[in-house]
Amino acid sequence: MRDESFVRINGLHKSFGQGAVRVFTGLDLEMSRQDRLVVIGPSGGGKSTLLRCIMGLDPIDAGEIRIDGK
Numbered sequence: 662m663r664d665e666s667f668v669r670i671n672g673l674h675k676s677f678g679q680g681a682v683r684v685f686t687g688l689d690l691e692m693s694r695q696d697r698l699v700v701i702g703p704s705g706g707g708k709s710t711l712l713r714c715i716m717g718l719d720p721i722d723a724g725e726i727r728i729d730g731k
Contacts, residue, residue, distance in 0.1 A: 666727070668692040668715065673724035675707075675714060684710050688724070 673688040684707045692698060700708045713719040715726055 665693055666691050667694045667696075667729055669725075669727045670715075671725045673714065673726065674722040675710060675719070676722055685714075 668690065669692075670688055670690040673685045673690075675684045676682055677684065688711075700711060702708055710719060714721050715728070
C-alpha cells in the first residue's frame with residue numbers, strides 16, 4: 662500500500678535547555694500535497710520551531726519527520 666502523505670510527523674518531541682522548556686511532547690501530523698495548514702498561536706507557542714524542525718534547521722529530541730517519504 663502506497664503512503665499518500667506528503668508530510669508525516671510521528672511522536673515529535675522538542676525541548677530547549679536540557680529539557681527545561683518543552684515545546685512538543687508527542688506531536689503527530691499528517692498532510693497530503695493538496696492540504697494547506699495555518700499555524701497560529703501566541704508568541705513563544707512553537708510555530709517557528711515547528712517549521713524549523715520540518716525544514717531540518719533545528720534538531721529534534723525524538724520522533725520522526727518525513728517529507729515525501731524521506
